Structures are given as structure tokens and as C-alpha cells.
Amino acid sequence: MEKTVISGVELELSPSTEFPARWLGQEIVKRELLAAWLIIDKEDIPLNPRLVGPPGIGKTTLAYAVAKELGKEVWFYQATMDTRPEDLIVTPVIEEGNKIKYVASPIVTAMIKGGVVIIDEGNRMSEKAWASLAPLLDHRRYVESQIAGITIKAHPEFRLAVTMNEDTSTYDVPEFILSRLRPVIELTFPSEDEEREILRYHVPIAPEKLIDAVVKFLQKAHQNEYPYTxxxxxxxLRYCLKLSKLKGTDPLLEFPQAVLSVLGDEAYRLL
Ligand SMILES: Nc1ncnc2c1ncn2[C@@H]1O[C@H](COP(=O)(O)OP(=O)(O)O)[C@@H](O)[C@H]1O
Ligand SMILES: [Mg+2]
Incomplete structure (x- = not known):
């Protein structure tokens, strides 16, 4: 494990995340994110964009793929209802021989290394947790660890993005935090051609006629304001191919069943 020392306190750093991801089509939201992270002058600081939209529309993928295109190392912090303020900064861990070691969160590790942190599903954590990040999210760009008794400043190359799902099972993030998480980048449904390209990229073994059926279904869903993404x-697509493999049938034949099993009755009725 990589370590660093800040104000005499040794911190163990968190591992970054690596997976293949590409952002296809939808250049506008990509440019909005690139602009938010850009520094245009030596007095300038980056903004902390908030990516919003329904589950599965591509928020996490956009943030990750753009960070990677910029050549950055990426850390994720998955926000939950149980996230405590110190989880976001530095946590103490008891080691052998009852010694305490301090572990830097993914956020603090990205701050130290000049990487990107994606705080995923940010509206799942409480106001109390968010409050500990307030100084990081404005011109001060630091956090304080109560537990380790240190202040940690963000590297100039540090960047942050927060994703938030539009659903009801979440906290209302307080206004003093929302006011620091701007611009708001709202992801919208891809066009028909973009959607086809995305599906083809993710499931290259799917036959074209099956991809067509899924694209047609999704476009109809978007037009009728269903939340399917x-x-x-x-x-x-994947389920159709699995069913057809198992049963020795044409995958297109399995399409209605797959829609029903994956998305439920309402989706099935849309067919
Ligand atoms: N524009 C896009 N380019 C490539 N993949 C995409 C795009 N939009 C969505 N996806 C894919 O859709 C799936 C859901 O995206 P994800 O980022 O997990 O959504 P969210 O974070 O909004 O819930 C992922 O497999 C992702 O790669
Ligand atoms: Mg996500």
C-alpha cells in the first residue's frame, strides 16, 4: 500500500479504480464536463459538476470515461446512508500490536495525488457527511481530519464530480452543498443512432435485428416518458442471447420474454 506523510502523520492511500469505459455520442454533456474541470488562468479553480439523470443513463460512465480521456487516475467514493463524515476523509484502523494506522479515503487520496474523485450517488449520504466536504468544494479546496488532527490541501490537478440519481429513496442534499456542486449537467436520452452505437459497443455479439428491436423499444419508451435507459x-440484449443459447432458439423470439423479465409488466405492455 502506498503511503504519504502530511504534517507528520502517516496516511495509507486508497487504491484507484481501473475498468474499460468509453463515452459514445452525446458530445454536449461531455463538453460541459470538460469545461467544468478546465482551468483557464493561474487564478482559476475547477468547478465541481453535478451529473443528474435517471438510473442507468450513463452518469458514472461519463465522469469516468472523461477523466480517463484526460489521462487521470480515478477514485470512486460510493455514498451510502451510513457514510460518516470521517469515512469521507481519514479513518483510523487498529493494526497488529494495537497500533493505529490512518487510511486516507478515496476522496483524500485523489486530492493528494491530483487525480479525479467521483462521488457516486451523492444524494444517498446525509447532510452531516456532506458538511465535512464544504471547504473542499469552494475556493478553500481543503479538508480537515478531526481524527488525525491534520488539514489536507487539494493538489491543483485534483478534480471532483458528483453523480445523483433522480429518485425518491434519497436524502435532500442541503442547499449550502448543492450551491457548491455546480454546474448541473443533466443527462438526457441518447438519439436513436447513438443508442444503437452504445448497445452495439456493449454487446458486440448481438445480431443487428435484435439490436434494432431494443433500440425501437427504448426510443418508444423515451417518447412516452418511461424511465428505461x-x-x-x-x-x-444479454438475456435474449442467454435464453436463446440455452433453448436453441432465435434470439429475436426471446425478446418479449426478456423485456418482461428485465423491466417488468409495464415495459412489456409497451411492446
Ligand atoms: N453514451 C454512452 N456511451 C457508452 N456507454 C454508455 C453511454 N450511456 C450509457 N452507457 C452504458 O449504460 C450503462 C449504464 O451507465 P451508468 O454510467 O452506470 O449509468 P448511471 O450512473 O447513470 O446509473 C453502462 O453500461 C454504460 O457504459
Ligand atoms: Mg451510476
């Missing part, structure tokens, strides 16, 4: 589309 490419995540569901990818699952339908």
Missing part, C-alpha cells in the same frame, strides 16, 4: 437495453 440503455442499462436496461444492455440487460435485455
Amino acid at each position: 440503455v442499462r436496461g437495453g444492455i440487460q435485455i
